[in-house]
Amino acid sequence: DVVLTQTPVSLSVTLGDQASISCRSSQSLEYSDGYTYLEWYLQKPGQSPQLLIYGVSNRFSGVPDRFIGSGSGTDFTLKISRVEPEDLGVYYCFQATHDPYTFGAGTKLELK
């Protein structure tokens, strides 16, 4: 199975700071069709996960442009510029390139 390693496990930030989360895959996530099925989700406390990014860098409808996904192959990053209170929670990366699809263990974004 593909292992997604997220770092850091937790991240303490001040509101307005930039935050960066890494997701490294044990295999390349580029599919044979050229697409990379790497997604990012945010789970706020007490809520279901919500989609932020799909296809490495495509923001889902309504997601603020301070969320930026990047990367290729096995290394991916989610950057959040100017962290706001509603950005706090646990971030998960997810790959749907290789069966079985897998999630990272999560990165908790909290206030310093």
Added chain:
Amino acid sequence: EVQLVESGGGLVQPGASLKLSCVASGFTFSDYWMSWVRQTPGKTMEWIGDIKYDGSYTNYAPSLKNRFTISRDNAKSTLYLQMSNVRSEDTATYYCTRRLPGSDYWGQGVMVTVSS
């Protein structure tokens, strides 16, 4: 408004069977792949499987394939997860999601607790 509402969870004994349902509304259910995902009490996320929009194809996590079955009834806009021979490690919150790619909508989740 897109809504996904799961039901059917609860306390179940080891070895028993359980069927979860997910009723969809606010979109044409038969146009979309759907999936089930679960989250353990320790917050680990696990993909269970997907089903094609017409129900003709399913894909499962190998570790669950022999005990879990995903199906759908497009006439009722309902997704199902049949769980059999449940174990303590199946204790989790179960979510249904709409797949695009990207799971753009999630249900509120339903808790399943396996315990004697």
